[in-house]
Amino acid sequence: MRKIQTTLVRGIVAGLLCLISVSAFAHEGVHHDTMGFVAGFMHPFSGLDHLLAMVAIGLWAAQNRQPALWVLPLSFPLMMIAGALLARSGVAIPMVETGIASSLAVLGLLIAFAVKMPVWLAATIVSVFGAFHGYAHGAEMSPTASIAMSGTGFVLATLLLHVAGLSIGLSAKSVRLQSLIQLGGCGITLMGAYLLAV
Secondary structure (H helix, E strand, O other): OHHHHHHHHHHHHHHHHHHHOOOOOOOOOOOEOOOOHHHHHHHHHOOHHHHHHHHHHHHHHHHHOOOHHHHHHHHHHHHHHHHHHHHHOOOOOOOHHHHHHHHHHHHHHHHHOOOOOOHHHHHHHHHHHHHHHHHHHHHHEOOOOOHHHHHHHHHHHHHHHHHHHHHHHHHOOOHHHHHHHHHHHHHHHHHHHHHHHO
């Protein structure tokens, strides 16, 4: 139990320290002509906006328990795919970066206050945010890039980050560890607020 607590504390501290990272956004509007599976898989790890949002989904799902444990981590990538397809088809969605930053601010607050809600409402919130994240990914890809290969890598990495968040959340049995996760939610909200301000 002591080892789990130490690992959890180190993980949260590391996550909070990452907030000072220069690379906050994973997408800078750059098109990648050769974007394949590996590039798609690495993309969520290249910026805190995607990374924190995807871990946050797992953390919040763990707080909400069944059936959110599997509904939320599936809703996000499914709508992420839909968002990417919209971007690739040329459909314009305004304020995508604002939507992504808002996802961090809102998810962080939901974690910080351990908000529980009906699973359909939680899934709706997560789905909207997933669409924004997917749209950003699809919009930055070159028309010649492989959406199937890149998308497969991106979705797999997303699911792994959801599982990481779930694992952290479900391993936090004590009140102290749950409080640390809620503190981490505050850090995620601060990151979202920072991205909204810049």
